[in-house]
Amino acid sequence: MQLKNDLLLRTLNGETTERTPVWMMRQAGRYLPEYRVLREKYGFFERCQTPELACEITLQPVDIVGVDAAILFSDILVVPQAMGLEVQLIESKGPVLPDPIKNNNDLQRVRVPDVNETLGYVFDAIKLIKQELNGRVPLIGFAGAPWTILCYMVQGKGSKTFDEAKAFCYTQPELAHQLLQMITDTTIAYLQQQVAAGADTVQIFDSWGGLLSPADFEELSLQYIRQIVTVLKEKIPVIIFAKGAWHSLENMAATGAKGLGIDWCIQPERARQFAGKDVVLQGNFDPAKLLSPIPVIQKEVKQMLDAFGPGNHIANLGHGILPNVPVDHARAFVDAVKNHKHHS
Amino acid sequence: MQLKNDLLLRTLNGETTERTPVWMMRQAGRYLPEYRVLREKYGFFERCQTPELACEITLQPVDIVGVDAAILFSDILVVPQAMGLEVQLIESKGPVLPDPIKNNNDLQRVRVPDVNETLGYVFDAIKLIKQELNGRVPLIGFAGAPWTILCYMVQGKGSKTFDEAKAFCYTQPELAHQLLQMITDTTIAYLQQQVAAGADTVQIFDSWGGLLSPADFEELSLQYIRQIVTVLKEKIPVIIFAKGAWHSLENMAATGAKGLGIDWCIQPERARQFAGKDVVLQGNFDPAKLLSPIPVIQKEVKQMLDAFGPGNHIANLGHGILPNVPVDHARAFVDAVKNHKHHS
Numbered sequence: 119m120q121l122k123n124d125l126l127l128r129t130l131n132g133e134t135t136e137r138t139p140v141w142m143m144r145q146a147g148r149y150l151p152e153y154r155v156l157r158e159k160y161g162f163f164e165r166c167q168t169p170e171l172a173c174e175i176t177l178q179p180v181d182i183v184g185v186d187a188a189i190l191f192s193d194i195l196v197v198p199q200a201m202g203l204e205v206q207l208i209e210s211k212g213p214v215l216p217d218p219i220k221n222n223n224d225l226q227r228v229r230v231p232d233v234n235e236t237l238g239y240v241f242d243a244i245k246l247i248k249q250e251l252n253g254r255v256p257l258i259g260f261a262g263a264p265w266t267i268l269c270y271m272v273q274g275k276g277s278k279t280f281d282e283a284k285a286f287c288y289t290q291p292e293l294a295h296q297l298l299q300m301i302t303d304t305t306i307a308y309l310q311q312q313v314a315a316g317a318d319t320v321q322i323f324d325s326w327g328g329l330l331s332p333a334d335f336e337e338l339s340l341q342y343i344r345q346i347v348t349v350l351k352e353k354i355p356v357i358i359f360a361k362g363a364w365h366s367l368e369n370m371a372a373t374g375a376k377g378l379g380i381d382w383c384i385q386p387e388r389a390r391q392f393a394g395k396d397v398v399l400q401g402n403f404d405p406a407k408l409l410s411p412i413p414v415i416q417k418e419v420k421q422m423l424d425a426f427g428p429g430n431h432i433a434n435l436g437h438g439i440l441p442n443v444p445v446d447h448a449r450a451f452v453d454a455v456k457n458h459k460h461h462s
Numbered sequence: 463m464q465l466k467n468d469l470l471l472r473t474l475n476g477e478t479t480e481r482t483p484v485w486m487m488r489q490a491g492r493y494l495p496e497y498r499v500l501r502e503k504y505g506f507f508e509r510c511q512t513p514e515l516a517c518e519i520t521l522q523p524v525d526i527v528g529v530d531a532a533i534l535f536s537d538i539l540v541v542p543q544a545m546g547l548e549v550q551l552i553e554s555k556g557p558v559l560p561d562p563i564k565n566n567n568d569l570q571r572v573r574v575p576d577v578n579e580t581l582g583y584v585f586d587a588i589k590l591i592k593q594e595l596n597g598r599v600p601l602i603g604f605a606g607a608p609w610t611i612l613c614y615m616v617q618g619k620g621s622k623t624f625d626e627a628k629a630f631c632y633t634q635p636e637l638a639h640q641l642l643q644m645i646t647d648t649t650i651a652y653l654q655q656q657v658a659a660g661a662d663t664v665q666i667f668d669s670w671g672g673l674l675s676p677a678d679f680e681e682l683s684l685q686y687i688r689q690i691v692t693v694l695k696e697k698i699p700v701i702i703f704a705k706g707a708w709h710s711l712e713n714m715a716a717t718g719a720k721g722l723g724i725d726w727c728i729q730p731e732r733a734r735q736f737a738g739k740d741v742v743l744q745g746n747f748d749p750a751k752l753l754s755p756i757p758v759i760q761k762e763v764k765q766m767l768d769a770f771g772p773g774n775h776i777a778n779l780g781h782g783i784l785p786n787v788p789v790d791h792a793r794a795f796v797d798a799v800k801n802h803k804h805h806s
Contacts, residue, residue: 278622281784284750288758331726331748362706365728382675384709404675406628414632440625 119253126187126256126432127318130355130376130398134429139186140455141258142448144438145179146191149448152178162207166192172243173250180255183449187256188247192240194262194323198271200236201228201304218274220286225293230300233307244315259317261309263324263360264301265339271297280326287338294338302342306349313353320350321357321379328362335366347373357400361437367393381436386425400432403451408443412450419454428460463597470531470600470776471662474699474720474742478773483530484799485602486792488782489523490535493792496522506551510536516587517594524599527793531600532591534656536584538606538667542615544580545572545648562618564630569637574644577651588659603661605653607668607704608645609683615641624670631682638682646686650693657697664694665701665723672706679710691717701744705781711737725780730769744776747795752787756794763798772804
């Protein structure tokens, strides 16, 4: 089906479009009262696993704040779940994996699953979303980067430093690479099926890539992301968002990814210099800035868009939207991007 | 008194020394069994406020792991405490300030105190430490950067994002700047008295500087750090450690600080390029890497020292040592630096 709004895809394909496309990480989430209603009624995985609910949640921000793309409502931790680990998601305290991977024995509990068997509900949701979107905007699929998934599988919960995950990699590197490869193989199959079901582009979230030194980022993260991009880029444009890994923008661009997410801690001009001229940059508004008064949001969005310049840019936050952002502030962000005129 | 080991000070003064000096952030801390004994017996602030205990703890790593500098045992949160806020430090859960600053009314509770009255125990500890050190190694004093102190005063506890602190600054910028200036004035007086009591150098810890965009880092953090450095640098060399704020290394060097701390997420070569050729760089071993087997630690320390090259470098971790690091791994780190030969 022909898309009515294909700004995002044309931008990812290198076209300079009539205006900058905009979406927000975690746009289908807790800041929306309509989402909170469903959150009261259904558990997290129930919302992920019921295609009608995942579809309704995915579409909410398209209708309510007017973003230029929908992103599948799901969670990166459905992958370790499909690989055989128990995952509990209590939203007030974050994810818990009660039996994390600590040694070779634990690794025996992990498998590369048949994704159609274990994650079929995601592909069903994607088909339903595509139908309900009816070509209004493109749909973004996603998965976690293998390193970030390993962080949770080994640490067993969220962490500021993920030092248990790092210690696992530093003391048992062979096991770590086995596990990373299993996650990679699962993720490739998972994203391929997301695309087969209708995802127009996919984003790889490496939320904890920025905890690694540049050398370790290559060793533990990027070499696996590269495998994923290599397979997927043949079919759709791929976006990598490795939060904080500014030092490897050049290497990430060299994977063949069409888009690279950046956070607000790097100036757009510097990110462009590091990433090279061809790749699309995505970001990089400080999510906490959406708590500012609306005129401040408008002023700062303008500054951001001017710094990125026209073309090769997707406007977004530099991380997920915060739950306490007023909806009209989120809408002000989106509208400010839509109304911006680049000087030529 | 003449120092027997003045490697750190000579390095900060721009001399190329016979070898690279080494110390570790949080070297006086929980990884040491000798520290844990005192931790069982005395509360956190009791340890800070009793000069004999602070002295004993400060000296432990000098004796046990052989670092080239002692750093005062204390906490950055003694400053908000001296300014009138209650601070609870429960080490298993982190700091809690039960009555944080949210508005103008709250700000009335905060004062710029007489530091001799409120923080005299720190200066007494420094005098005692200097006496007990007896010239073996220099003593580093320290304080938190005003932005980092504001984070705790407003958020009231630790946080990954400190978005309440940021929202305070974005929605009530005048109050934020009033508070930052009060913290700055207190910190200048506090560090001046540390120097008067005998501190040979001071480090300013901006643990949360890296959460800010480059523009906000200048606005909310660096302009206040600059005030502190401007006064202090007349007397002793100053080190700034703004974790994650790689984007502002050039501006930090321009304050006149003699040393800049960096974390492991930036290559030494790149940090040098950003910071310019004159300033001393301090860092940048990944603290989690100290959990690696000792031969790996030795190999990686060598790589780090080679990357920094001889001179203008103080070996350190890129953040505080983790409590679960074996003491012989910490010693292996220190020894690897001491035994390293730079090729000339």
